[in-house]
Amino acid sequence: MCRYSGYCAWRGVFDFTGKESSGIITGIRRAYPELGSCLYFDLAEKTHAVLYELPGNRLNWLWYINGPEPELTGSSVTMKVSDATLAGMQEDAERVWSPELARLIRETAEPFVNVIYDADPLPRLSWAGGSVALVGDAAHPTTPHGLRSTNMSVHDARVLGECLARWGQTPPPRALAEYEAARLPVVAAQVLHARRLGRLKQGL
Ligand SMILES: Cc1cc2nc3c(=O)[nH]c(=O)nc-3n(C[C@H](O)[C@H](O)[C@H](O)COP(=O)(O)OP(=O)(O)OC[C@H]3O[C@@H](n4cnc5c(N)ncnc54)[C@H](O)[C@@H]3O)c2cc1C
Structure with a gap:
């Protein structure tokens, strides 16, 4: 939301x-x-x-x-x-x-x-037993104050690709779990950091 x-x-x-x-x-x-x-x-x-x-x-x-x-x-x-x-x-x-x-x-x-x-950080980035994963803005819409929105999306895609390459695509649950473990803490922190920067600069 x-x-x-x-x-x-x-x-x-x-x-x-x-x-x-x-x-x-x-x-x-x-x-x-x-x-x-x-x-x-x-x-x-x-x-x-x-x-x-x-x-x-x-x-x-x-x-x-x-x-x-x-x-x-x-x-x-x-x-x-x-x-x-x-x-x-x-x-x-x-x-x-x-x-x-x-x-x-x-x-x-x-x-x-x-x-x-x-948006508030999501509790997870993958669903349906490892067949659906979110990357980029779909996973973590952010205010622009960290100047990292696009970089975060590119980084998600890269890490997801590396995980899939490491674990193979069938079955992918392990790959998606690893992707989520690597990216979720980073993107959640970035979204909240950008939010805080924006609120400070806007006196909110
Ligand atoms: C006005 C504006 C300025 C910005 N400026 C900056 C900036 O200076 N620096 C920066 O780092 N970031 C900036 N951003 C943020 C940056 O654009 C996003 O973080 C980045 O584009 C996210 O990439 P993405 O691939 O996750 O999503 P998107 O780039 O939004 O790509 C999603 C794609 O999916 C397509 N799509 C959606 N629904 C469907 C569907 N049902 N079926 C098929 N395709 C679908 C869309 O058409 C779109 O092409 C800006 C954003 C906006 C709106």
Whole structure:
């Protein structure tokens, strides 16, 4: 059962191809001099933002905002927002963040909102006498603050593959039990760690 975290993330990617020497880029590089070699986390009152550079002349930013759970239609956690909501967010950014980050947020085309969920760790990762196993987000949806969601999924798949190779696929119960023993404690701890980080940074 997914648990709403208590906050959503505004997100955007600013493509600065051909604008490397523009005021917005020189300003942001002055304010965040290690861009390109780290992630920046900006903390403010009950909120935080993340900023980092992606390959291909792009800056990726996220801004987490506390609030009631929005009503989602369909199965996507990504929400389209009205122009008025977008303008309100850009205005708020001017009050909360540095002028450089606020400008980046304002000038990013088509920011969008992700509603942030996780789930309490499951008591197990395999069922039905060893014929069903969960990996990745299906096994452990997590908030993004540990920056490990994809890595956890890849690692699950790798460990599962190694266990199957070790024990053979027929019958697989032993392989799945070994997979579960290796991964369950790790992923459970990671989900709770990410949850705690998010709650701390959001003042919850
Ligand atoms: C907006 C967003 C941003 C993210 N950013 C990051 C990030 O920066 N770094 C990071 O590490 N993680 C990030 N994540 C998390 C990351 O995407 C997931 O942790 C990762 O994709 C999980 O991989 P997965 O294979 O378990 O699941 P998924 O990637 O969700 O793959 C599941 C697949 O199963 C398919 N499927 C579902 N139901 C069925 C069905 N009944 N039959 C057949 N196929 C089905 C789906 O279509 C999908 O292709 C982000 C997630 C979101 C939503």
